[in-house]
Amino acid sequence: MSVNFGEISENTKMGRESALLGNYDTSMVYYEGVLQQLQKLLQTLKDSSSKHKWSQVKQQISQEYEHVKDINKTLNSFKTDNSHSYHANYGSPMSFDDYARHEEPTRDPDVWPPPTPVEHRPSPNIRGGVKAAPAPRRQDNRSRQRAAPSRNSAQPDRGRGGPNYGNVVDKGAKDKGKDKKKIEEEDGEKKFDPSGYDKDLVEHLERDILQKNPNVHWDDIAGLVEAKKLLEEAVVLPLIVPDFFKGIRRPWKGVLMVGPPGTGKTLLAKAVATECGTTFFNVSTSSLTSKYRGESEKLVRLLFEMARFYAPSTIFVDEIDSICAKRGSDTEHEASRRVKSELLVQMDGVDGVCGDDPTKTVMVLAATNFPWDLDEALRRRLEKRIYIPLPSVEGRIQLLNINLREVEISEDVDLKEVAIKLDGYSGADITNVCRDTAMMSFRKRIRGLRPDEIKNIPRDELIAPATLEDFDEAIVKVNKSVSKEDLEKYEKWMNEFGSV
Structure with missing residues (x-):
């Protein structure tokens, strides 16, 4: 593996600057990364003269690292000693915290202190999808003495092979990155990984929407023979005979069930998910609504991301007219329009199958009692429109x-x-x-x-x-x-x- 000399130079520069600013924890991270990069470089060099020169460079960097390490250790010892020190009134010298409190002028507790200025510096050049070290913050001597830095809080998780820094990346990191949305539980069941998403939104969807087994079968639904046949052709058969449903015969990506209330539209959707063995997402208006600006659109996008992950899956949107009514009316709110647009974009991205596996289908089932209120663009995306009549x-x-x-x-x-x-x-x-x-x-x-x-x-x-x-x-x-x-x-x- 080749070593980038520019990275070594840049990371060494950032380590020295962090040390000069008093950010010793950050400086040590840079130095450790540089030392590992130099070790990699020495293993690849064949020329003895070049190897000797780089060995001297490594020795010099190692000495600087030891100096920074000693300073950081001394500061940490001050912090430990302060926890056991007594106040000067009892005959012992005052700690740095006591000095800082006495030096600090009194102020109104209702007035916020001025913000600490932050110097914007470029992050180190990190590869392999690893987070960069935090940017150094300017601190005066008094604030540094008041709260000595903790090494554990600034350094990354080192693992077996040292920090995932620069070129020093675990061999399996790239493979793990490809499946970052997947965590295998102890029982072998797939679980969506919230990394890169809002964890609260993921938990909200899994708690309120996700149903692994609705446990409703065709026999539990009386009548509706024609509707069952159409749904079986649109959803069930593509999973049973995936080789046939390709090209122009690809599965429907959207099915709309229209009919009076109480005719069994919701039960049909659950029966489809049960008969197919798919993951069932039961979506309602409240599930995709949030009081925070932009969060409803994130919920819609996350819903389809989770559906693709758990594929084959069925997204059932009950009373879809309340979510995606006609756009352009005078009473339409801006937030409602954004949610509709995101829903239409995500539905357009569901091409029936996910990836190369034809069995990894994502089917959108929708039900409404007011089909005449639906947006025209949504009606176009719901390619199959089925009438669920009153029972015979x-x-x-x-x-x-x-x-x-x-x-x-x-x-x-x-x-x-x-x-x-x-x-x-x-x-x-x-x-x-x-x-x-x-x-x-x-x-x-x-x-x-x-x-x-x-x-x-x-x-x-x-x-x-x-x-x-x-x-x-x-x-x-x-x-x-x-x-x-x-x-x-x-x-x-x-x-x-x-x-x-």
């Missing part, structure tokens, strides 16, 4: 069976008949009907009783099979939440912008 008769029967698995039903109840009565109800509405039905027998049993009397009722008497009358009564209490006018608006939008 078969879907309503499946929903009733799923929700009533733990509820005993009377033999005279025909679930198909109940499903026909629930025409126009969404999946969430049908779930509410089932919950109300399951409570009917309990309400009848405790009617007119006091809490202490209810407590003494045996559990078997509180649970009775649900009858057809219970279903009819629950249907009367729970009304549908989606109107015909809303359904017409969805159908009109899908006819214009849908891609089914």
Whole structure:
């Protein structure tokens, strides 16, 4: 490995200047780096005369280093002695701290002292991605005596091969730099490395957004056969047959699910992540909002960085209309516009796959109840737009069976008949009907009783099979939440912008 003579000269100069300014810790770092560089140089030289000259240079630098080391040791001993010294009133000489306190003029405690001037000097030429030593700060003699420098606070971590300084870099440092975003835990699980990012933002995303296993399967979702087929073709199959989905057949990088509230859009997204075995990022408006200027954009960028790291992954943005509504309105805030722009830029950078591995996909799934409020640029990036309708008769029967698995039903109840009565109800509405039905027998049993009397009722008497009358009564209490006018608006939008 070649040695840069300019680096040796520059680092020697910076070490001497730091020593003259009293920054002995910084000076020792420079000197140690120069000595290691000289050692490397002597190992590569073959000419005896050149080797002799550089040996003399190394000897001189070593002597200077020892002088600085002795001075620093003396100052540190003063600091140690001061901790055991007594005040002059007890017969012992005053410490440097005591002198400094007596010499310092009294001042108003509410007035801040003037800032300490800092001399701007160039950092040493460090290679291999290692941080440079701190720039020297001008200090007068009194301030230096007041707080003697601590060697451990200024010197870098030396490791096995000395400081990672100049050309003296650990052989594996470059390899580690390539995978700096990856830390292997003891159990072998990948973990995102927050180096280079705000650690608090990374923890926020991992705590509030990241879900490794949503544990929702296709069988947990009633009906929606066509929507499941489209999502399977757009997301699941590219992972199963990656060689086929290349070129013009590359996977969709954005899928938008449109439909009335309560039809199962969120469950579909979780089922996609479970069936694919991908990492699931559940994003909401609050997850990407911060009161600090510029932090929301950083959260958006960090979200996509983490998704690429944990790929294959699924980014699900629920109620995306609240994050990326149409731009250019009079009521739009500047911060909201910046977040939208960053989201659009990051989505444009998700090309379906990460790197050369076709299985490392990043899929953006979005759901909205107001597709007509979405920005046109976002609509273009969400290439596949799927309509999630109200459940059909078969879907309503499946929903009733799923929700009533733990509820005993009377033999005279025909679930198909109940499903026909629930025409126009969404999946969430049908779930509410089932919950109300399951409570009917309990309400009848405790009617007119006091809490202490209810407590003494045996559990078997509180649970009775649900009858057809219970279903009819629950249907009367729970009304549908989606109107015909809303359904017409969805159908009109899908006819214009849908891609089914």
